[in-house]
Amino acid sequence: MLMLLMIGSQAQTYTPAPSNVEARHQFQDMKYGMFIHWGLSSTLGDGEWVMNNRNIKVEDYKRLLNVFNPVDFDAAKWVGAAKAAGMKYIVFITRHHDGFSNWDTKQSDWKITNTHYGKDVLKMLADECKKQGIKLGLYYSTLDWFRSDYPYETGRTGKGTGRTQKSNYASYLQFMKNQLTELLTNYGDIMSIWFDGHWDQTNPEGHADRSSRIDWKYEEIYSLIHKLQPQCMIGNNHHLTPFAGEDFQMFERDLPGENKSGLSFQTASDELPLETCETINGSWGYNITDRNYKTVTQVVQLLAGAAGRNANLLLNVGPMASGVIQAEFVDTLAAAGKWLEKYGESIYGTRGGPLTPQSWGVTTQKGQITYIHLFKQPAEGTILIPGSKLKVKQVRVLGQDTIVKFKVTKEGVLIETGNVQLAGPDTVIALELR
Structure with a gap:
């Protein structure tokens, strides 16, 4: 049955295709996925926000092209680790806020195929996901600390990267559309597009006014995605009530109904699938000093806690710059996967139960x-x-x-x-x- 949605402040309506509605059901059944934050920033070992946090100028950051060389990347090992963990899908960072593209994009020279490594990791990952029966979703940052056509003047972050040229959102919008067309044309069936960065153009979470300082033209972006792949689900990490055209709602570092992170003031949707994203330590991208590893108990209870709130869990790992997922992560995920081998019937294919979450x-x-x-x-x-x-x-x-x-x-x-x-x-x- 098709759903007619009018969500958020946008006036347009959106009727998902039958294949999209089916994809939502499948998504809810899968329950558990792996988030992978990885890219050029991993070389500095200080998390994925290092360019912003250290106020690294664009011209200096470019030098990392000569350093990043993930010769130990093995798509089979990444996908195998997710599968051993009991995960059913992977969401991979195609482009984070530093603007670096982890595929052979034709829209920019700022990409992985222009490093010494020179290979299209997204193509290898997409092929391996298909081979091992794992669904693939793609994270895409709408925020960019690198490009000058992004409206950085009104943004909250990336102020120290040295940009002086006047921004041009029409140019930036076309750039994003062209990249999204590549992603949805050249890499097979894509489960979802996972947007992030909207909050850069709003007041911080918790403010009464969270309106955007720019018109992102989401209707154009979302329509393009659904035209290219109608089944592809769209989610946006804006920390707000879902907008028209979105197919699932996400919560960052919070289970639906909680706000321990200070990011989740939004109410959980009764109509859309829900997903909580959390990371296996304290950082999203590789951080050499972060030893705040989650235990097997924490991972299992986080997964069950999400399922009990009718949500999926997207659990992040940040591989090292070499392309290797560190052993601490792999071992914990595998141990949680052993629990799922025994008790997976209580997670996969379920929905939230008759009781609200309890202390026990x-x-x-x-x-x-x-x-x-x-x-x-x-x-x-x-x-x-x-x-x-x-x-x-x-x-x-x-x-x-x-x-x-x-x-x-x-x-x-x-x-x-x-x-x-x-x-x-x-x-x-x-x-x-x-």
């Missing part, structure tokens, strides 16, 4: 089964799954022979958890109805 954990649901994810024992020793005249087929602990006591009441099914032995990062009770 969350619930997910698929068909007649409600999955109760216990991160810790509930203080009361019981959990009530609401509903009237419910007929229980069985209550079981996944991976255990434990007998779970329960009783059906007027309010629902009351499950006793006292004799359930918590094991690992997330103990899952499955309540199956007839």
Whole structure:
């Protein structure tokens, strides 16, 4: 069934193609993806914002073209790491805020094929994703600290990169359209375009007025994408209510409904798929001093927490400049993948369960089964799954022979958890109805 959407402040309507609606359902079923922040900035080992944070001039930053040489890049290892982690899709940084293109674009010389390495990593990654059965989404920055035609005068970042020429958004818009056409024409089926940078032209998050200082002309951009690949889902990390033409809503470093990061003041959509992006340590791009590694328990509970809020988890790794994903990341992801091998039925293909998130954990649901994810024992020793005249087929602990006591009441099914032995990062009770 087609959905007619009128979302946000934009007046136009958007009717997604049937293939797009189906792609949304598939996206929600996949639940778990790998974000990969990597590029020229990785050579400095100080995160992907290093150009802005150190006020590096464009002319100085250009020297990195002679340094970046990821001879150890192996698309099969990247995709294999995602697959071993239980991830179903990858979102790759095609171009971050430093404007450097990780593919053989014809629109600029500021690209990976003009380094000593000289190869189109996106082509290799796209081919390997297809080979291993992993969907591919593409991150694309609308913000640019490098180009002078980007409206840097009204932007909040990139002030120290030495640009003096007057900006020209018409030129920059055409540049973006041309690049997006390349990405959606030369690299096979693309699951999604993941935009970032809108916030550069607004007041900071939390301000009452978050209106943009420029007209990004999203209608033109989004229409182009949906014309080239109707199934391709569009998301925009603007930290606002979704705009018309967008196919999923993202939350940066927050689960939907939370705002621990100070970035997520927006309300979660009831109509669009949701996705939380978070990183496996404290940085997005490679940071040589960042040892704030997430544990296996944190990763599993973050994934289950997202699923319990009807959202996907897009978990980031920042490979080293050499092209290698460091062992700490690979090992943690693989261990979380082992958990998914046993308990994946409670994550993949599910939607948010009948209970809002609780202090003890969350619930997910698929068909007649409600999955109760216990991160810790509930203080009361019981959990009530609401509903009237419910007929229980069985209550079981996944991976255990434990007998779970329960009783059906007027309010629902009351499950006793006292004799359930918590094991690992997330103990899952499955309540199956007839």
